Amino acid sequence: MDKTALNRYFRNIFLFLIFCFGVWAERTGYIEEMAYYQEDVIYLAGEHLYLTLVSGGLAVLTGVPLGIYLSRPKMAQRAEASMQLLNIGGTIPTLALLALAMSVLGIGNNAAIFGLWVATLLPIVRNTFTGLRSVPAHMKEAARGMGMTPGQMLRQVELPNSLFVIMAGIRTALAINIGTAPLAFLIGGTSLGELIFTGIAVDDQAMMLAGAITTALLAVVIDFALGLLTMAFVSRGVNPLRQRTA
Amino acid sequence: MITLDKLTKIFDTPNGSITAADHISMEVPTGEICVLLGPSGCGKTTTLKMVNRIIPATSGRVLIHGEDTSQMNTVDLRRNIGYVIQQIGLFPNMTIEDNISVVPKLLGWSAEKYKKRALELLDLVALDPAIFLKRYPSELSGGQQQRVGVIRALAADPKVMLMDEPFGAIDPINREVIQDEFLKMQKELQKTILFVSHDIDEAVKMGDKIAIFREGKLEQYAAPDDLLAHPANDFIAGFVGNDRTLKRLQLVTAGEVMQQNPSMVTLDQPLDEALQLMESRDLEAVTVVNREQKPIGMVRREIAQVHRGSCRDHHDGLPTVIYQDDDLRSVVSRLYRVDASWLPVVDGEGYLQGVITQRGITHHVGATYRTQA
Ligand SMILES: Nc1ncnc2c1ncn2[C@@H]1O[C@H](COP(=O)(O)OP(=O)(O)O)[C@@H](O)[C@H]1O
Ligand SMILES: [Mg+2]
Numbered sequence: 001m002d003k004t005a006l007n008r009y010f011r012n013i014f015l016f017l018i019f020c021f022g023v024w025a026e027r028t029g030y031i032e033e034m035a036y037y038q039e040d041v042i043y044l045a046g047e048h049l050y051l052t053l054v055s056g057g058l059a060v061l062t063g064v065p066l067g068i069y070l071s072r073p074k075m076a077q078r079a080e081a082s083m084q085l086l087n088i089g090g091t092i093p094t095l096a097l098l099a100l101a102m103s104v105l106g107i108g109n110n111a112a113i114f115g116l117w118v119a120t121l122l123p124i125v126r127n128t129f130t131g132l133r134s135v136p137a138h139m140k141e142a143a144r145g146m147g148m149t150p151g152q153m154l155r156q157v158e159l160p161n162s163l164f165v166i167m168a169g170i171r172t173a174l175a176i177n178i179g180t181a182p183l184a185f186l187i188g189g190t191s192l193g194e195l196i197f198t199g200i201a202v203d204d205q206a207m208m209l210a211g212a213i214t215t216a217l218l219a220v221v222i223d224f225a226l227g228l229l230t231m232a233f234v235s236r237g238v239n240p241l242r243q244r245t246a
Numbered sequence: 247m248i249t250l251d252k253l254t255k256i257f258d259t260p261n262g263s264i265t266a267a268d269h270i271s272m273e274v275p276t277g278e279i280c281v282l283l284g285p286s287g288c289g290k291t292t293t294l295k296m297v298n299r300i301i302p303a304t305s306g307r308v309l310i311h312g313e314d315t316s317q318m319n320t321v322d323l324r325r326n327i328g329y330v331i332q333q334i335g336l337f338p339n340m341t342i343e344d345n346i347s348v349v350p351k352l353l354g355w356s357a358e359k360y361k362k363r364a365l366e367l368l369d370l371v372a373l374d375p376a377i378f379l380k381r382y383p384s385e386l387s388g389g390q391q392q393r394v395g396v397i398r399a400l401a402a403d404p405k406v407m408l409m410d411e412p413f414g415a416i417d418p419i420n421r422e423v424i425q426d427e428f429l430k431m432q433k434e435l436q437k438t439i440l441f442v443s444h445d446i447d448e449a450v451k452m453g454d455k456i457a458i459f460r461e462g463k464l465e466q467y468a469a470p471d472d473l474l475a476h477p478a479n480d481f482i483a484g485f486v487g488n489d490r491t492l493k494r495l496q497l498v499t500a501g502e503v504m505q506q507n508p509s510m511v512t513l514d515q516p517l518d519e520a521l522q523l524m525e526s527r528d529l530e531a532v533t534v535v536n537r538e539q540k541p542i543g544m545v546r547r548e549i550a551q552v553h554r555g556s557c558r559d560h561h562d563g564l565p566t567v568i569y570q571d572d573d574l575r576s577v578v579s580r581l582y583r584v585d586a587s588w589l590p591v592v593d594g595e596g597y598l599q600g601v602i603t604q605r606g607i608t609h610h611v612g613a614t615y616r617t618q619a
Pocket of ligand 2: 290291292442
C-alpha cells in the first residue's frame with residue numbers, strides 16, 4: 001500500500017469516527033443543547049479566526065523571510081546556532097508564553113496575538129530554512145553557472161523547489177495556532193476559549209463541546225484551505241502528491 | 247578560442263592547502279572539443295569551473311577569444327557560456343520548455359523567440375515537442391533528461407560550452423547513442439568545448455584534443471591519435487591502457503586506409519582474364535562487380551587456375567562489405583570474424599571504392615611509430 005492510499009485509509013477511519021460521534025451527540029440531545037449557543041459560537045469563531053489570521057499572517061510574513069535569511073550562504077556559520085536558539089524558544093510552554101506576553105502588553109487581544117505569533121513562528125522558520133537548505137547543491141550550481149543572480153536563483157529555483165516543505169510548515173503552524181488560540185481567553189483575548197473554559201468552569205458540557213468542536217472544525221477548514229493553496233502554488237513537477245514518473 | 251594561462255587553484259582546507267590546478271596553460275581552438283581527462287581528483291572539474299568562475303582562480307588567466315574573462319561581468323560571462331553538469335541539474339519545478347528557456351529569458355529574449363527556440367532544440371535531439379514541452383523533468387527518462395540538459399546549454403547559442411562528465415550518469419548503451427548524437431550536432435554547431443571525462447574511450451571518441459591531468463598538472467595535451475601513439479610518459483601510457491594501439495583504430499576510417507582503384511572483374515568476363523589480372527598484380531582474389539560497379543562477390547586465384555568459363559559461374563559470395571566511413575576497429579573486428587585478409591570497401595551508395603587489407607591496416611598503424619623512431 002503506498003503512502004497516499006494509507007492516507008486515504010486513515011482519513012476514512014477519521015470520518016467514520018466523526019460520524020459515530022455525531023450519532024452519539026444526537027442521541028444524547030447534545031446537538032440541541034449546543035444549538036442554544038449558536039449565536040455565541042458564530043461571533044466567537046469570527047474572533048478566533050481573527051486572532052489566528054492576524055498572528056499566523058504575521059508569523060508567515062516574518063518567519064518565511066527569517067528562514068530565507070538564515071539559509072543564505074553568508075549565514076552558514078551562524079544559521080545552525082540561530083536555529084538552536086529558536087528551537088529552545090519553541091520549548092517554552094505556550095501558556096507561559098501568553099503569561100509573559102500579558103505581563104508586557106497587558107490584558108487583551110494584543111498580548112494574545114503576540115503570544116500566538118511567537119508560538120507559530122518556529123515551524124515556519126524551521127521548514128523554510130530546511131526546505132531551502134535541502135535544495136541540491138548541483139541544482140544551485142547549474143543555476144549559478146547559467147548566469148542567475150542570487151535573487152533570480154532564490155525566486156526561480158530555490159523557493160519553488162522548497163515551497164511544498166514551506167507550505168507544510170505553515171500548515172503545522174496554523175494548526176498549532178488554532179489549537180492554542182482558546183488559551184487567549186485566559187489573558188483577556190476573545191476566542192472560542194470563552195465557551196470552552198466557561199463551560200468547564202460552570203460544568204456545562206454542551207457549552208464546552210460547542211467551543212471545542214467549533215475549534216476543531218476551524219482547524220480542519222483552515223488546513224483544507226492551505227492544502228488547496230499548496231496544490232495551486234506548488235509546481236506539479238515538485239509536488240510529491242502529484243508525481244507521475246517516466 | 248579558449249586560452250588558459252598559468253591557471254592555478256589552491257584550496258585552503260583545515261588539513262592544509264591543496265593545489266587542485268597547477269599552472270595550467272593550454273589553448274582550445276575555435277570549433278574544437280578538448281577533453282580534460284584524468285583519474286578522479288586530478289583537477290579536471292576545478293579547471294573547468296575556473297572558466298565560468300564558479301570557482302575563482304587563485305592565479306592565472308582565462309581568455310575567451312583573446313579577451314580576459316576577469317575583466318567581464320561574471321553574470322554576463324556565464325550567460326554566454328553553455329554549462330552542462332553530470333547531475334544534469336534540470337530544475338524540477340519547471341517544465342521542459344521553461345528549463346530550456348532559462349538563459350534566453352535571462353538574456354531578455356521575447357516570448358515568441360524563446361518558445362520557437364525550445365521547439366527547434368527539442369527537434370534537434372529527436373524529442374517530440376508535442377509530448378515533451380509541457381512535461382516536467384521527473385517525467386523523463388535519464389537519457390531524455392540528459393539530452394534536455396545539453397540543449398538547455400545550447401539554448402542561447404553560446405560560442406563556448408563547458409561540459410563536466412555530461413554523459414557520465416547514463417547507461418553505456420544510451421551513452422554511445424547520445425555521444426554520437428552530440429558529435430553529429432557539433433559537426434554543424436562548431437562550438438568551442440571543454441569536456442571533462444575520466445573515460446579514455448569517451449575522450450578518444452569525443453575529443454579533437456585531449457588534455458591529460460595528473461594531480462593538478464597538465465601532463466600532455468595532444469590529438470587523440472598522437473596521445474595513443476606517443477604517450478609522453480609511463481603514467482599516461484598506463485592511463486590510456488595497453489590496448490592503446492587498438493584504440494587508435496577507431497580514430498581512422500576505412501576510406502583513409504583502403505587501396506584505391508581496386509582491381510575488379512565483371513560477371514561476364516572470362517575466368518582466365520581474372521587469373522591474368524591476379525597474377526600480374528600478385529593477388530589471391532579479386533572482386534567481382536555487377537554492371538553498376540557494385541561488388542557482388544569474388545573470384546579466388548586457386549579456382550581461376552583450375553577452372554574455365556566466366557566469372558559468373560565461378561565466383562564466391564562476399565562475407566560482408568566495408569563502408570568507407572566505418573572505423574578501423576569495426577573493420578578489424580569483421581575481418582577476424584569472417585576470417586578474411588581483405589574486403590572490398592564501398593561508398594554510401596554501395597559502389598566499389600577500394601579494398602582494405604589486414605596488411606594495409608598494420609602498415610597504417612605502424613607508420614606513426616616509424617616516423618617517431
Ligand atoms: N571546494 C573544495 N575545497 C577543498 N578541496 C577541493 C574542493 N574542490 C575540489 N577540491 C580538491 O581538489 C582536487 C581536485 O578536485 P576536482 O577538480 O574536483 O577533481 P576531478 O574533477 O578531476 O575529479 C581534489 O583533491 C579535491 O579534493
Ligand atoms: Mg570532477
